[in-house]
Amino acid sequence: MHASMEGRGPSMEAPEGAAFQFLGVTKSFFGVPVLREVSLSLRPGSVLGLVGENGAGKSTLMNVMGGVLRPDGGRMLLGGTPYQPQEPGDARAAGIGFIHQELNLFTNLSVAENMFIESFPTLRRTPAIDKRRMAERTREHLAQIGLDISPGALVETLSPGERQLVEIAKVLAMQPRIFIFDEPTTSLTAKETGLLFEVIRRLRTRRASIIYISHILGHVAELADEVAVLRNGELVATGPTAEYPVPRMISCMVGRDLKSIFPPKASAPQEEVLLRVEKLSQPGIVRDVDLTVHKGEIVGLFGLMGSGRTELARMIFGVDRYERGTVRVGNGLLPRGDPRAAIERGMAFVTENRREEGLLMNVSIADNIGLVALPEFARAVTGHLRRRRLQEATAQKAQELHIKATSYEAQPAKSLSGGNQQKVVLAKWLLAAPRILLVDEPTRGIDVGAKYDVYTIIGELARRGSGVLYISSELEELLAVADRILVMNRGELVGQFERSEFAEERVMRAAFRQGDEVRP
Amino acid sequence: MKVMGSRASRGILRNTTFVLFVLVFVVFGMLARNFLTLGNLQVILSNSSYIGIITVGMTFVLLVGGIDLSVGSIMYLSAVATSLVVNDLELSPWLGVVACLGVGLAFGALNAFAVTRLGIVPFIATLVTMIAGRGLGLLVTQSVQLDFPDSITLLATVRLGGVQLNILIYALVVAAAALFLAYTSWGRRLYAVGNDPEAARKAGLKVPRLIGSTYVLSGVCAALGGFVSIAQIGRVPAGFGRNNEFDAIAAAVLGGVSLFGGVGTVFPGALLGTVMIRVIQAGLVARNIDIYIQPIIMGAIIFFAVLLDALRNLQLKKLGRRNIMKMET
Numbered sequence: 051m052h053a054s055m056e057g058r059g060p061s062m063e064a065p066e067g068a069a070f071q072f073l074g075v076t077k078s079f080f081g082v083p084v085l086r087e088v089s090l091s092l093r094p095g096s097v098l099g100l101v102g103e104n105g106a107g108k109s110t111l112m113n114v115m116g117g118v119l120r121p122d123g124g125r126m127l128l129g130g131t132p133y134q135p136q137e138p139g140d141a142r143a144a145g146i147g148f149i150h151q152e153l154n155l156f157t158n159l160s161v162a163e164n165m166f167i168e169s170f171p172t173l174r175r176t177p178a179i180d181k182r183r184m185a186e187r188t189r190e191h192l193a194q195i196g197l198d199i200s201p202g203a204l205v206e207t208l209s210p211g212e213r214q215l216v217e218i219a220k221v222l223a224m225q226p227r228i229f230i231f232d233e234p235t236t237s238l239t240a241k242e243t244g245l246l247f248e249v250i251r252r253l254r255t256r257r258a259s260i261i262y263i264s265h266i267l268g269h270v271a272e273l274a275d276e277v278a279v280l281r282n283g284e285l286v287a288t289g290p291t292a293e294y295p296v297p298r299m300i301s302c303m304v305g306r307d308l309k310s311i312f313p314p315k316a317s318a319p320q321e322e323v324l325l326r327v328e329k330l331s332q333p334g335i336v337r338d339v340d341l342t343v344h345k346g347e348i349v350g351l352f353g354l355m356g357s358g359r360t361e362l363a364r365m366i367f368g369v370d371r372y373e374r375g376t377v378r379v380g381n382g383l384l385p386r387g388d389p390r391a392a393i394e395r396g397m398a399f400v401t402e403n404r405r406e407e408g409l410l411m412n413v414s415i416a417d418n419i420g421l422v423a424l425p426e427f428a429r430a431v432t433g434h435l436r437r438r439r440l441q442e443a444t445a446q447k448a449q450e451l452h453i454k455a456t457s458y459e460a461q462p463a464k465s466l467s468g469g470n471q472q473k474v475v476l477a478k479w480l481l482a483a484p485r486i487l488l489v490d491e492p493t494r495g496i497d498v499g500a501k502y503d504v505y506t507i508i509g510e511l512a513r514r515g516s517g518v519l520y521i522s523s524e525l526e527e528l529l530a531v532a533d534r535i536l537v538m539n540r541g542e543l544v545g546q547f548e549r550s551e552f553a554e555e556r557v558m559r560a561a562f563r564q565g566d567e568v569r570p
Numbered sequence: 571m572k573v574m575g576s577r578a579s580r581g582i583l584r585n586t587t588f589v590l591f592v593l594v595f596v597v598f599g600m601l602a603r604n605f606l607t608l609g610n611l612q613v614i615l616s617n618s619s620y621i622g623i624i625t626v627g628m629t630f631v632l633l634v635g636g637i638d639l640s641v642g643s644i645m646y647l648s649a650v651a652t653s654l655v656v657n658d659l660e661l662s663p664w665l666g667v668v669a670c671l672g673v674g675l676a677f678g679a680l681n682a683f684a685v686t687r688l689g690i691v692p693f694i695a696t697l698v699t700m701i702a703g704r705g706l707g708l709l710v711t712q713s714v715q716l717d718f719p720d721s722i723t724l725l726a727t728v729r730l731g732g733v734q735l736n737i738l739i740y741a742l743v744v745a746a747a748a749l750f751l752a753y754t755s756w757g758r759r760l761y762a763v764g765n766d767p768e769a770a771r772k773a774g775l776k777v778p779r780l781i782g783s784t785y786v787l788s789g790v791c792a793a794l795g796g797f798v799s800i801a802q803i804g805r806v807p808a809g810f811g812r813n814n815e816f817d818a819i820a821a822a823v824l825g826g827v828s829l830f831g832g833v834g835t836v837f838p839g840a841l842l843g844t845v846m847i848r849v850i851q852a853g854l855v856a857r858n859i860d861i862y863i864q865p866i867i868m869g870a871i872i873f874f875a876v877l878l879d880a881l882r883n884l885q886l887k888k889l890g891r892r893n894i895m896k897m898e899t
Contacts, residue, residue, distance in 0.1 A: 153769075157765060158761055158832045159758065159762060159765070178753045179754060179755060
């Protein structure tokens with residue numbers, strides 16, 4: 051119990067048995083238990099896949115391990131000796147490397163400086179940084195993960211995937227014995243993901259222990275030796291990956307057997323065209339895009355990351371400008387670069403970036419939901435709000451979407467888990483009952499249960515006659531949800547598939563522009 | 571072609587300071603004939619030195635996303651301390667220097683404490699130091715002008731290798747600051763803190779200490795700048811240093827130091843900014859511009875510089891967006 055942190059350097063070998071153990075760890079926030087007596091052990095030279103719905107306690111457990119949070123009860127053992135980190139630095143010193151979901155890079159500094167920000171190599175007996183040695187060592191670390199960029203490159207010039215890999219290289223450079231990867235692949239391309247997996251496997255052969263957290267269960271199944279499932283702060287299952295194929299992982303996570311991951315298709319397209327885009331072009335971004343969305347139709351927009359899908363949606367909605375082309379809602383021409391006009395014509399846009407663009411983080415859930423529909427709850431002449439009605443409407447929507455919160459009125463949006471935040475964003479637009487809904491990656495980074503809810507909501511909206519343009523990089527979900535799939539590549543529409551023609555391979559090939567080399 | 575164009579405009583935007591600098595020289599060279607003579611330039615540089623030293627300190631504070639409004643009052647307070655030592659106690663001028671820098675250090679540390687330990691917003695914390703500091707100084711002097719003996723003023727006439735001492739001190743300060751910023755852990759970490767304090771905290775950097783150090787440095791620079799000025803003019807009126815905080819902030823911003831933190835340099839940035847401000851001021855005087863019009867013109871120029879800072883950020887963000895069609899898949 052009397053833990054001391056001394057002498058526990060990264061080089062210390064774990065004794066026989068577990069590299070790390072949680073023993074009955076508990077943690078509560080504001081009296082709400084988020085971890086209940088979690089006991090889990092991590093073996094050296096193995097990958098543990100940690101899965102669970104949003105809000106199941108994965109992040110909390112890892113933050114306890116990483117010294118960001120202190121547990122209310124229970125103990126942790128590192129290589130058999132008590133471990134009580136007081137701050138993130140302690141965890142690092144103890145040889146635990148934490149690759150966070152959000153990047154912690156300084157965009158105004160070079161790659162090399164970011165790698166060594168915690169301890170720069172200096173010239174002997176001076177405070178001056180040894181830039182040459184720093185660059186050399188950076189090059190080595192980058193080579194390890196197959197990243198070919200200059201150590202002197204400023205981080206602000208790198209792509210999101212490259213930044214994520216730099217972050218990973220940074221942690222690798224500290225040579226920890228235990229790694230925590232928290233959703234490391236969200237901004238990686240398929241190729242970069244492959245590189246990362248190679249790195250993780252190599253770490254495993256060097257007897258490092260790895261905790262791998264992801265919502266992409268396929269990745270977990272592929273990588274992990276063991277799986278641990280958290281649900282509502284409780285460890286509900288743990289065992290070798292072979293015994294936990296993806297469907298079993300899912301049923302453990304949600305605690306009930308989902309009939310399937312996708313709800314049955316409830317909507318069908320009608321004649322009337324709600325949205326018509328013609329010859330939309332913006333140099334360097336999109337070229338001659340034509341598309342229509344019918345009443346009751348869900349049009350999937352598929353493409354690899356960076357193919358211009360998000361940019362296209364932003365132009366249609368009027369957030370970004372375009373040089374040529376027209377956007378029509380019904381028969382009316384939509385003015386360029388005027389999102390207010392788009393909203394007035396009944397268009398709604400759920401952005402990919404819910405944290406930055408979609409939510410007021412410090413405002414209550416109810417107020418967030420009510421935001422867009424606010425004018426409809428105003429009295430005719432004086433304009434002040436019918437509070438009661440608004441409250442009822444927002445509460446109803448929140449319940450419909452199964453938003454998990456103790457109080458919709460009092461709890462700020464930031465206190466919700468990622469999946470529930472996304473539901474709040476959707477609820478906000480649904481309350482306004484849009485005729486045309488543009489959604490960009492609505493299920494990214496949220497759990498299976500929440501995804502199911504999102505699909506249901508969008509399907510229901512289409513059934514009631516809205517038209518939906520659904521952007522996603524998960525082909526599986528588009529195949530299940532959409533009536534038609536459009537494929538984008540480098541700013542152009544390169545393929546269109548009716549529901550009857552849906553076939554994963556064909557769509558995928560179109561996305562890579564047939565004949566191009568298909569990447570893993 | 572398109573790529574070339576965007577690269578060129580990116581180049582210009584990254585170097586607004588140089589563009590501005592050339593522009594200012596050309597414009598004032600044309601407006602006031604005989605203005606750009608070598609002798610005149612040395613005068614400008616000499617007159618730049620005290621504001622320049624303060625601007626160096628200010629640059630550090632701005633780099634971590636802070637601001638220091640108290641430098642003018644610190645100048646005055648440290649001048650008062652120097653006077654107490656040299657005039658009242660009749661001690662050596664070197665002890666005067668020590669007292670001067672000591673007071674700068676103390677008030678810088680006070681700012682650092684208020685900002686990092688008490689969590690007071692830098693604008694308010696240093697505003698309080700500015701107001702109360704001036705009050706304290708005036709309490710001691712009773713608003714009486716302080717005169718300094720020859721032992722101090724003669725320092726201004728010292729030349730080393732033909733260069734005036736104040737220019738030399740300025741050059742040393744700039745060189746040391748630039749080297750520290752570019753080549754030491756401390757310097758690079760200041761940029762990191764200015765870019766993202768939260769990420770810096772997570773990376774295990776001692777953010778409060780890093781931020782605090784910039785206020786201490788700014789205080790010392792203010793005191794040193796004040797001393798250089800005392801040596802030049804030999805007397806300290808009650809308004810000594812007043813409004814100099816704004817000159818320093820303006821010079822830094824003109825020199826490309828961003829008020830948003832994390833962006834800017836001492837060399838060449840802050841140096842060019844300081845010289846620019848001085849050239850503009852001297853040019854306005856040389857052209858006999860109405861004394862009431864001068865601040866309006868200065869204001870307009872500073873506004874222009876801040877506007878450029880904002881535009882530059884915006885534009886660089888846009889240019890930073892990838893060109894999808896040109897991308898390799």
